[in-house]
Amino acid sequence: MYPKTLLDYDSDTLKALLAELGMPSFRYKQIYDWIFKKFVFSFDRMTNLSLKERVMLNENFNGVVPQPASVFKDRDDGSLKILYRLHDDNAVEAVAIPAEDGRMTFCLSTQVGCAVRCPFCKTGESGLIRNLTVQEIVTQLIILLRYTGKKPTNIVYMGMGEPFNNREALFGSIDVFTDPSGLGMATRRITISTSGVIPGIEELSAREGEVNLAVSLHTADNDLRNKLVPINKTYPLDKLRRAIQNYTDLTGRRVTLEVSLLKDVNDGYHDAMNIASFCEGMLVHVNLIRFNYYKGSPYRPAAELTEKNFRKALKKEGVSVTVRKSAGSNIMAACGQLSDRSDG
Ligand code: SF4
Numbered sequence: 547m548y549p550k551t552l553l554d555y556d557s558d559t560l561k562a563l564l565a566e567l568g569m570p571s572f573r574y575k576q577i578y579d580w581i582f583k584k585f586v587f588s589f590d591r592m593t594n595l596s597l598k599e600r601v602m603l604n605e606n607f608n609g610v611v612p613q614p615a616s617v618f619k620d621r622d623d624g625s626l627k628i629l630y631r632l633h634d635d636n637a638v639e640a641v642a643i644p645a646e647d648g649r650m651t652f653c654l655s656t657q658v659g660c661a662v663r664c665p666f667c668k669t670g671e672s673g674l675i676r677n678l679t680v681q682e683i684v685t686q687l688i689i690l691l692r693y694t695g696k697k698p699t700n701i702v703y704m705g706m707g708e709p710f711n712n713r714e715a716l717f718g719s720i721d722v723f724t725d726p727s728g729l730g731m732a733t734r735r736i737t738i739s740t741s742g743v744i745p746g747i748e749e750l751s752a753r754e755g756e757v758n759l760a761v762s763l764h765t766a767d768n769d770l771r772n773k774l775v776p777i778n779k780t781y782p783l784d785k786l787r788r789a790i791q792n793y794t795d796l797t798g799r800r801v802t803l804e805v806s807l808l809k810d811v812n813d814g815y816h817d818a819m820n821i822a823s824f825c826e827g828m829l830v831h832v833n834l835i836r837f838n839y840y841k842g843s844p845y846r847p848a849a850e851l852t853e854k855n856f857r858k859a860l861k862k863e864g865v866s867v868t869v870r871k872s873a874g875s876n877i878m879a880a881c882g883q884l885s886d887r888s889d890g
Protein backbone atom coordinates (compact mmCIF):
# COMPACT_ATOMS: atom_id res chain seq x y z
CA MET A 547 0.00 0.00 0.00
CA TYR A 548 1.20 3.54 -0.78
CA PRO A 549 1.40 5.28 2.58
CA LYS A 550 -0.45 8.40 1.45
CA THR A 551 -3.92 9.39 0.31
CA LEU A 552 -4.55 9.89 -3.39
CA LEU A 553 -4.52 13.68 -3.07
CA ASP A 554 -1.10 13.67 -1.46
CA TYR A 555 0.45 12.93 -4.86
CA ASP A 556 1.06 15.48 -7.57
CA SER A 557 -0.61 14.77 -10.90
CA ASP A 558 2.44 13.26 -12.67
CA THR A 559 3.24 10.88 -9.80
CA LEU A 560 -0.40 9.90 -9.51
CA LYS A 561 -0.68 9.12 -13.22
CA ALA A 562 2.42 6.92 -12.92
CA LEU A 563 1.01 5.11 -9.86
CA LEU A 564 -2.31 4.43 -11.59
CA ALA A 565 -0.43 3.06 -14.60
CA GLU A 566 1.62 0.90 -12.23
CA LEU A 567 -1.66 -0.55 -10.97
CA GLY A 568 -2.56 -1.42 -14.58
CA MET A 569 -5.23 1.26 -15.08
CA PRO A 570 -5.78 2.91 -18.48
CA SER A 571 -4.66 6.55 -18.70
CA PHE A 572 -8.24 7.96 -18.87
CA ARG A 573 -8.90 6.73 -15.32
CA TYR A 574 -6.91 9.69 -13.97
CA LYS A 575 -9.37 12.12 -15.60
CA GLN A 576 -12.35 10.14 -14.32
CA ILE A 577 -11.04 10.18 -10.76
CA TYR A 578 -10.20 13.88 -11.10
CA ASP A 579 -13.83 14.55 -12.19
CA TRP A 580 -15.22 12.67 -9.21
CA ILE A 581 -13.17 14.77 -6.82
CA PHE A 582 -13.18 18.22 -8.44
CA LYS A 583 -16.56 18.20 -10.19
CA LYS A 584 -18.77 15.84 -8.25
CA PHE A 585 -17.11 16.27 -4.83
CA VAL A 586 -16.96 12.54 -4.21
CA PHE A 587 -14.25 11.50 -1.79
CA SER A 588 -14.72 7.74 -1.58
CA PHE A 589 -13.35 5.25 -4.11
CA ASP A 590 -16.44 3.09 -3.52
CA ARG A 591 -18.68 5.82 -4.97
CA MET A 592 -16.63 6.29 -8.15
CA THR A 593 -19.03 4.12 -10.08
CA ASN A 594 -17.53 4.43 -13.54
CA LEU A 595 -14.44 2.59 -12.28
CA SER A 596 -14.68 -1.19 -12.28
CA LEU A 597 -15.31 -2.91 -8.97
CA LYS A 598 -11.86 -4.48 -9.22
CA GLU A 599 -10.26 -1.05 -9.68
CA ARG A 600 -12.14 0.42 -6.72
CA VAL A 601 -10.95 -2.44 -4.53
CA MET A 602 -7.42 -1.92 -5.83
CA LEU A 603 -7.52 1.80 -5.06
CA ASN A 604 -8.80 1.11 -1.54
CA GLU A 605 -6.02 -1.38 -1.05
CA ASN A 606 -3.28 0.84 -2.36
CA PHE A 607 -4.12 4.33 -1.14
CA ASN A 608 -4.82 5.51 2.34
CA GLY A 609 -8.12 7.06 1.19
CA VAL A 610 -8.84 9.91 -1.26
CA VAL A 611 -8.16 12.96 0.89
CA PRO A 612 -6.27 13.35 4.20
CA GLN A 613 -8.29 13.59 7.41
CA PRO A 614 -7.76 16.91 9.18
CA ALA A 615 -6.19 16.65 12.63
CA SER A 616 -9.03 18.81 13.95
CA VAL A 617 -12.09 20.74 12.80
CA PHE A 618 -13.61 23.71 14.65
CA LYS A 619 -16.86 25.50 13.96
CA ASP A 620 -17.60 29.06 15.12
CA ARG A 621 -20.94 28.98 16.94
CA ASP A 622 -21.77 32.56 15.96
CA ASP A 623 -20.94 32.90 12.30
CA GLY A 624 -20.60 29.27 11.14
CA SER A 625 -16.95 29.64 10.08
CA LEU A 626 -15.13 26.35 9.92
CA LYS A 627 -11.42 25.95 10.60
CA ILE A 628 -9.43 22.83 9.83
CA LEU A 629 -5.97 21.93 11.05
CA TYR A 630 -4.26 19.84 8.40
CA ARG A 631 -1.23 17.85 9.53
CA LEU A 632 1.42 17.47 6.85
CA HIS A 633 3.66 14.45 6.33
CA ASP A 634 6.61 15.99 8.13
CA ASP A 635 4.33 16.60 11.14
CA ASN A 636 4.07 20.32 10.50
CA ALA A 637 0.53 21.62 10.30
CA VAL A 638 -1.38 24.42 8.63
CA GLU A 639 -4.84 25.86 9.05
CA ALA A 640 -7.48 26.80 6.50
CA VAL A 641 -10.87 28.42 7.04
CA ALA A 642 -14.27 28.36 5.33
CA ILE A 643 -16.32 31.52 5.91
CA PRO A 644 -20.00 31.43 4.96
CA ALA A 645 -21.91 34.68 4.35
CA GLU A 646 -25.60 35.37 4.79
CA ASP A 647 -26.02 36.02 1.07
CA GLY A 648 -24.87 32.46 0.28
CA ARG A 649 -21.26 33.27 -0.54
CA MET A 650 -18.66 30.88 0.77
CA THR A 651 -15.08 32.06 1.06
CA PHE A 652 -12.19 29.66 1.56
CA CYS A 653 -9.09 31.17 3.16
CA LEU A 654 -5.97 29.15 2.35
CA SER A 655 -2.42 29.02 3.71
CA THR A 656 0.71 29.01 1.57
CA GLN A 657 3.48 28.48 4.13
CA VAL A 658 4.12 26.87 7.51
CA GLY A 659 4.95 29.93 9.60
CA CYS A 660 6.02 33.15 7.92
CA ALA A 661 9.32 34.98 7.50
CA VAL A 662 7.74 38.43 7.54
CA ARG A 663 7.13 38.25 11.30
CA CYS A 664 4.57 40.99 11.75
CA PRO A 665 4.53 41.43 15.54
CA PHE A 666 0.71 41.41 15.77
CA CYS A 667 0.35 38.07 13.96
CA LYS A 668 0.35 34.66 15.56
CA THR A 669 1.57 32.93 12.39
CA GLY A 670 4.66 35.12 12.27
CA GLU A 671 5.77 34.18 15.81
CA SER A 672 7.55 31.03 14.64
CA GLY A 673 9.25 32.56 11.59
CA LEU A 674 9.22 30.59 8.35
CA ILE A 675 9.33 26.82 8.72
CA ARG A 676 8.75 25.88 5.10
CA ASN A 677 6.81 26.55 1.92
CA LEU A 678 3.77 24.44 1.08
CA THR A 679 3.59 22.49 -2.17
CA VAL A 680 0.84 22.98 -4.76
CA GLN A 681 -0.64 19.70 -3.57
CA GLU A 682 -0.72 20.83 0.05
CA ILE A 683 -2.53 24.05 -0.90
CA VAL A 684 -5.03 22.20 -3.09
CA THR A 685 -5.64 19.64 -0.34
CA GLN A 686 -6.70 22.41 2.09
CA LEU A 687 -9.43 23.38 -0.35
CA ILE A 688 -10.56 19.80 -0.87
CA ILE A 689 -10.77 19.17 2.89
CA LEU A 690 -12.86 22.33 3.33
CA LEU A 691 -15.04 21.27 0.42
CA ARG A 692 -15.57 17.91 2.02
CA TYR A 693 -16.59 19.42 5.36
CA THR A 694 -18.79 22.22 4.04
CA GLY A 695 -20.21 20.27 1.09
CA LYS A 696 -19.99 23.50 -0.89
CA LYS A 697 -17.83 24.77 -3.71
CA PRO A 698 -16.31 28.10 -2.66
CA THR A 699 -17.59 31.23 -4.37
CA ASN A 700 -14.34 32.98 -3.42
CA ILE A 701 -10.81 31.94 -2.54
CA VAL A 702 -8.47 34.19 -0.58
CA TYR A 703 -4.80 33.51 0.02
CA MET A 704 -4.88 35.13 3.41
CA GLY A 705 -4.09 32.23 5.73
CA MET A 706 -0.71 31.34 7.13
CA GLY A 707 2.32 32.69 5.28
CA GLU A 708 3.18 35.36 2.74
CA PRO A 709 1.78 34.01 -0.57
CA PHE A 710 4.27 35.91 -2.74
CA ASN A 711 7.17 34.32 -0.87
CA ASN A 712 6.00 30.98 -2.30
CA ARG A 713 5.04 32.07 -5.80
CA GLU A 714 5.57 28.81 -7.63
CA ALA A 715 3.12 26.88 -5.45
CA LEU A 716 0.76 29.87 -5.19
CA PHE A 717 0.36 30.26 -8.95
CA GLY A 718 0.43 26.47 -9.43
CA SER A 719 -2.54 26.10 -7.08
CA ILE A 720 -4.41 28.92 -8.85
CA ASP A 721 -3.91 27.03 -12.12
CA VAL A 722 -5.48 23.93 -10.49
CA PHE A 723 -8.46 25.86 -9.08
CA THR A 724 -9.17 27.66 -12.36
CA ASP A 725 -8.74 24.59 -14.58
CA PRO A 726 -12.02 24.53 -16.57
CA SER A 727 -11.97 20.73 -16.65
CA GLY A 728 -11.86 20.69 -12.83
CA LEU A 729 -13.16 23.16 -10.26
CA GLY A 730 -13.35 25.91 -12.89
CA MET A 731 -13.08 28.89 -10.51
CA ALA A 732 -13.11 32.29 -12.23
CA THR A 733 -9.85 34.15 -11.61
CA ARG A 734 -11.80 37.24 -10.52
CA ARG A 735 -13.08 35.17 -7.56
CA ILE A 736 -9.56 34.73 -6.26
CA THR A 737 -7.67 37.23 -4.10
CA ILE A 738 -4.03 37.22 -3.07
CA SER A 739 -3.30 39.14 0.10
CA THR A 740 0.31 40.26 0.47
CA SER A 741 2.30 42.16 3.05
CA GLY A 742 3.84 44.04 0.11
CA VAL A 743 6.27 41.73 -1.70
CA ILE A 744 6.87 43.80 -4.82
CA PRO A 745 8.26 41.05 -7.12
CA GLY A 746 5.04 39.12 -6.44
CA ILE A 747 2.87 42.13 -7.28
CA GLU A 748 4.86 42.54 -10.49
CA GLU A 749 4.47 38.89 -11.43
CA LEU A 750 0.73 39.03 -10.75
CA SER A 751 0.43 42.22 -12.83
CA ALA A 752 2.04 40.45 -15.78
CA ARG A 753 -0.08 37.30 -15.55
CA GLU A 754 -3.21 36.67 -17.54
CA GLY A 755 -6.50 36.53 -15.65
CA GLU A 756 -8.24 38.76 -13.18
CA VAL A 757 -6.87 37.65 -9.83
CA ASN A 758 -7.46 40.35 -7.21
CA LEU A 759 -4.78 41.94 -5.10
CA ALA A 760 -5.04 42.95 -1.45
CA VAL A 761 -2.17 44.61 0.38
CA SER A 762 -1.83 44.60 4.16
CA LEU A 763 -0.88 48.24 4.51
CA HIS A 764 -1.73 48.90 8.20
CA THR A 765 0.02 52.28 8.14
CA ALA A 766 1.37 54.73 5.59
CA ASP A 767 4.20 55.85 7.87
CA ASN A 768 7.49 54.20 6.87
CA ASP A 769 9.00 54.12 10.37
CA LEU A 770 5.91 52.61 11.91
CA ARG A 771 5.46 50.17 9.01
CA ASN A 772 9.07 48.99 9.44
CA LYS A 773 7.95 47.79 12.86
CA LEU A 774 4.45 46.52 12.05
CA VAL A 775 5.24 44.92 8.69
CA PRO A 776 9.02 44.41 8.75
CA ILE A 777 9.19 43.58 5.03
CA ASN A 778 8.68 47.33 4.59
CA LYS A 779 12.45 47.70 5.17
CA THR A 780 12.99 45.81 1.89
CA TYR A 781 9.97 47.20 0.02
CA PRO A 782 9.27 50.68 1.44
CA LEU A 783 6.08 52.62 0.88
CA ASP A 784 7.12 54.68 -2.16
CA LYS A 785 8.13 51.54 -4.07
CA LEU A 786 5.04 49.68 -2.86
CA ARG A 787 2.83 52.52 -4.02
CA ARG A 788 4.42 52.44 -7.49
CA ALA A 789 3.93 48.67 -7.73
CA ILE A 790 0.24 49.01 -6.77
CA GLN A 791 -0.20 51.83 -9.26
CA ASN A 792 1.41 49.70 -11.95
CA TYR A 793 -0.93 46.78 -11.13
CA THR A 794 -4.04 48.97 -11.37
CA ASP A 795 -2.77 50.60 -14.61
CA LEU A 796 -2.13 47.23 -16.23
CA THR A 797 -5.21 45.39 -14.98
CA GLY A 798 -7.78 48.14 -14.39
CA ARG A 799 -8.58 46.33 -11.15
CA ARG A 800 -9.01 48.07 -7.82
CA VAL A 801 -6.64 47.05 -5.03
CA THR A 802 -7.82 46.52 -1.47
CA LEU A 803 -5.64 48.00 1.26
CA GLU A 804 -6.09 46.19 4.55
CA VAL A 805 -5.67 48.21 7.72
CA SER A 806 -5.90 46.54 11.10
CA LEU A 807 -6.38 49.25 13.70
CA LEU A 808 -4.28 48.70 16.82
CA LYS A 809 -5.09 50.68 19.93
CA ASP A 810 -2.75 53.69 20.35
CA VAL A 811 -0.42 52.38 17.63
CA ASN A 812 -1.86 53.28 14.22
CA ASP A 813 -5.37 54.50 15.03
CA GLY A 814 -4.85 58.27 15.35
CA TYR A 815 -6.17 61.07 13.13
CA HIS A 816 -2.69 61.65 11.65
CA ASP A 817 -2.53 57.93 10.77
CA ALA A 818 -5.78 58.30 8.84
CA MET A 819 -4.38 61.37 7.04
CA ASN A 820 -1.19 59.48 6.08
CA ILE A 821 -3.32 56.73 4.58
CA ALA A 822 -5.47 59.27 2.75
CA SER A 823 -2.32 60.77 1.15
CA PHE A 824 -1.09 57.29 0.20
CA CYS A 825 -4.43 56.62 -1.52
CA GLU A 826 -4.62 59.90 -3.41
CA GLY A 827 -5.04 59.33 -7.13
CA MET A 828 -4.98 55.54 -6.75
CA LEU A 829 -7.62 52.96 -7.65
CA VAL A 830 -7.81 51.53 -4.15
CA HIS A 831 -10.29 50.69 -1.44
CA VAL A 832 -9.45 50.63 2.26
CA ASN A 833 -10.72 47.80 4.43
CA LEU A 834 -10.55 48.51 8.14
CA ILE A 835 -10.24 45.18 9.89
CA ARG A 836 -10.84 44.67 13.55
CA PHE A 837 -7.65 43.37 15.16
CA ASN A 838 -8.18 39.85 16.46
CA TYR A 839 -6.57 39.59 19.85
CA TYR A 840 -4.88 36.33 20.79
CA LYS A 841 -3.40 35.32 24.12
CA GLY A 842 0.06 36.76 24.60
CA SER A 843 -0.29 39.54 22.03
CA PRO A 844 0.98 42.94 23.23
CA TYR A 845 -1.57 44.63 20.94
CA ARG A 846 -5.23 45.43 21.48
CA PRO A 847 -7.92 46.38 18.98
CA ALA A 848 -8.74 50.06 18.57
CA ALA A 849 -11.89 51.20 20.37
CA GLU A 850 -15.05 51.11 18.28
CA LEU A 851 -15.46 54.88 18.45
CA THR A 852 -11.86 55.36 17.30
CA GLU A 853 -12.49 53.00 14.41
CA LYS A 854 -15.62 54.93 13.51
CA ASN A 855 -13.76 58.25 13.58
CA PHE A 856 -10.91 56.80 11.53
CA ARG A 857 -13.38 55.68 8.90
CA LYS A 858 -15.09 59.08 8.91
CA ALA A 859 -11.77 60.89 8.50
CA LEU A 860 -10.83 58.75 5.50
CA LYS A 861 -14.26 59.19 3.95
CA LYS A 862 -14.03 62.95 4.35
CA GLU A 863 -10.78 62.84 2.36
CA GLY A 864 -12.60 61.00 -0.43
CA VAL A 865 -11.15 57.56 0.31
CA SER A 866 -13.34 54.56 -0.44
CA VAL A 867 -13.49 52.72 2.88
CA THR A 868 -15.42 49.97 4.65
CA VAL A 869 -15.14 48.22 7.98
CA ARG A 870 -14.83 44.50 7.52
CA LYS A 871 -16.55 42.25 9.98
CA SER A 872 -14.10 39.68 11.23
CA ALA A 873 -15.22 36.07 10.91
CA GLY A 874 -14.10 33.08 12.94
CA SER A 875 -12.64 34.91 15.93
CA ASN A 876 -14.29 32.48 18.40
CA ILE A 877 -12.23 29.63 16.96
CA MET A 878 -9.00 31.58 16.43
CA ALA A 879 -9.66 31.45 12.70
CA ALA A 880 -9.61 35.16 12.01
CA CYS A 881 -6.86 37.03 10.18
CA GLY A 882 -3.56 36.91 12.02
CA GLN A 883 -4.75 34.25 14.47
CA LEU A 884 -3.82 31.15 12.50
CA SER A 885 -0.96 28.98 13.67
CA ASP A 886 0.35 25.45 13.31
CA ARG A 887 -1.00 24.53 16.71
CA SER A 888 -4.49 23.32 17.43
CA ASP A 889 -5.74 25.85 19.95
CA GLY A 890 -9.11 26.66 18.42
S1 SF4 B 1 0.42 39.04 8.91
FE1 SF4 B 1 0.79 37.81 7.07
S2 SF4 B 1 2.80 38.51 6.37
FE2 SF4 B 1 2.62 39.20 8.50
S3 SF4 B 1 3.58 37.55 9.71
FE3 SF4 B 1 1.36 37.12 9.58
S4 SF4 B 1 1.16 35.74 7.86
FE4 SF4 B 1 3.16 36.73 7.66
